[in-house]
Amino acid sequence: MTHASDADWPEIIDLDARAFALPSPLPRDEITEFRAKVPDEATYLIRDTGTVEGSSTIVAFSLYYDLPLTLPGGAVASTAGLSWVSVSATHRRRGLLRRMIDGQFADWRANGHPLALLTATEGTIYERFGFGPAAFAHRVSVTPSAATFRTPAPDDSRVRYGTPEEVETHVPAVHARWAAARGGAIGRPDAWWPSLLADRSFRRNSQTSGLHYLLHPDGYAAYRIDARDRTALVDDLVAVTSQAHDDLWRVLTSLDLISSVNASIPVDDSLPHLLTDARAVELQARPDTLWVSILDVVDALSLRTYSEDGTLVIEVADAYSDRAGRYRLSVVDGSADISRTDDKPNASMDISVLSSLYLGGSAARGFAEAGRIDIDSADSLTLLARMFDVEHAPFAGTFF
Numbered sequence: 167m168t169h170a171s172d173a174d175w176p177e178i179i180d181l182d183a184r185a186f187a188l189p190s191p192l193p194r195d196e197i198t199e200f201r202a203k204v205p206d207e208a209t210y211l212i213r214d215t216g217t218v219e220g221s222s223t224i225v226a227f228s229l230y231y232d233l234p235l236t237l238p239g240g241a242v243a244s245t246a247g248l249s250w251v252s253v254s255a256t257h258r259r260r261g262l263l264r265r266m267i268d269g270q271f272a273d274w275r276a277n278g279h280p281l282a283l284l285t286a287t288e289g290t291i292y293e294r295f296g297f298g299p300a301a302f303a304h305r306v307s308v309t310p311s312a313a314t315f316r317t318p319a320p321d322d323s324r325v326r327y328g329t330p331e332e333v334e335t336h337v338p339a340v341h342a343r344w345a346a347a348r349g350g351a352i353g354r355p356d357a358w359w360p361s362l363l364a365d366r367s368f369r370r371n372s373q374t375s376g377l378h379y380l381l382h383p384d385g386y387a388a389y390r391i392d393a394r395d396r397t398a399l400v401d402d403l404v405a406v407t408s409q410a411h412d413d414l415w416r417v418l419t420s421l422d423l424i425s426s427v428n429a430s431i432p433v434d435d436s437l438p439h440l441l442t443d444a445r446a447v448e449l450q451a452r453p454d455t456l457w458v459s460i461l462d463v464v465d466a467l468s469l470r471t472y473s474e475d476g477t478l479v480i481e482v483a484d485a486y487s488d489r490a491g492r493y494r495l496s497v498v499d500g501s502a503d504i505s506r507t508d509d510k511p512n513a514s515m516d517i518s519v520l521s522s523l524y525l526g527g528s529a530a531r532g533f534a535e536a537g538r539i540d541i542d543s544a545d546s547l548t549l550l551a552r553m554f555d556v557e558h559a560p561f562a563g564t565f566f
């Protein structure tokens with residue numbers, strides 16, 4: 167296994183397009199922009215000799231981004247975001263993914279990352295490495311004609327369409343304010359913004375418009391129009407205050423000639439409650455949007471805060487790595503002290519389940535009822551559930 171160099175990228179892009187069944191690979195002139203997002207040492211590739219004598223081809227590739235993740239309580243963890251995992255169809259199920267993850271896992275730990283993240287194409291690949299789905303979103307379709315707000319619109323909502331110059335300064339700044347305040351939010355590194363704001367053609371098809379940006383002093387919404395069925399597709403909506411949230415949604419639901427507004431919103435978003443008819447917000451799917459793997463149990467559990475004080479011994483099983491063991495979690499005034507222990511456990515679970523609970527986006531009770539958390543008493547389950555509970559559901563906000 168080696169790291170990628172500039173010369174490898176055209177081949178990597180082709181491998182990736184085939185593996186992800188994309189209609190066309192990333193255009194060559196956009197590779198440079200993409201390359202700014204990832205240093206060579208965070209890329210992993212495996213070559214195999216080709217059928218033509220002397221040739222060799224890339225048969226597996228993956229990379230990780232250094233991503234800031236806001237945790238319950240407001241601390242920001244430096245995480246490793248696994249992405250672009252592609253194995254050639256000619257080399258499937260020969261352990262190449264496992265080889266790449268083994269290498270990355272060692273590097274993530276050497277770099278001191280307490281957590282690894284990913285967004286998954288399929289739900290059955292990553293649990294074996296200790297990842298669990300940890301944040302979700304509601305994919306909704308809002309019918310503007312039925313979306314009547316319970317309260318009248320303010321005289322001036324302060325929402326305006328932004329010029330490109332305004333968008334370039336306002337959007338990254340508001341996103342950073344929002345991400346710092348929302349548990350489960352992924353902060354966007356500076357190097358990501360040029361390609362996001364450029365809204366390259368590969369992000370849309372011939373029937374969809376470019377992005378329109380609505381700006382508010384405390385938020386923004388970026389949407390495009392699909393001309394085929396006159397829908398508005400919300401690409402990004404960030405609101406630091408509820409006023410910004412409500413004002414942006416008032417504009418989005420009053421777009422003329424639009425039959426529906428499609429968006430991915432937090433599972434606890436207030437939008438349905440703002441309307442006289444909550445059915446105007448039709449739930450279409452509840453996808454997992456972020457998978458987490460706790461790489462270091464003591465470090466990770468110490469970084470977040472907790473909603474209930476108390477002490478629990480949690481036993482972790484780990485078939486992939488060395489995270490197994492018993493950990494005493496003592497919470498005082500919301501802050502945890504964690505240490506390894508030999509004491510009898512109150513709750514036993516796989517590292518992937520603990521990783522799912524970590525951001526507060528999954529309920530301990532559901533895992534216990536499914537037999538995936540062994541619990542010594544009803545009181546322990548109540549304490550576990552309350553400890554990991556959070557004020558706002560985690561919302562990642564960024565696909566990577």
Ligand SMILES: CC(=O)SCCNC(=O)CCNC(=O)[C@H](O)C(C)(C)COP(=O)(O)OP(=O)(O)OC[C@H]1O[C@@H](n2cnc3c(N)ncnc32)[C@H](O)[C@@H]1OP(=O)(O)O
Nearest residue numbers: 185249250251252253258259260261262263264284287290
């Ligand atoms: C974070 C991301 O980037 S998600 C994107 C993942 N990539 C894709 O979906 C693109 C298309 N798919 C591929 O490129 C490949 O099929 C991959 C990357 C999913 C798997 O690569 P492979 O090299 O075939 O996996 P590998 O042989 O190392 O398998 C490792 C383990 O995962 C299992 N596994 C691999 N793929 C799958 C799958 N799609 N569903 C269920 N299990 C899987 C294997 O059975 C094996 O299990 P075991 O070791 O516990 O017995």
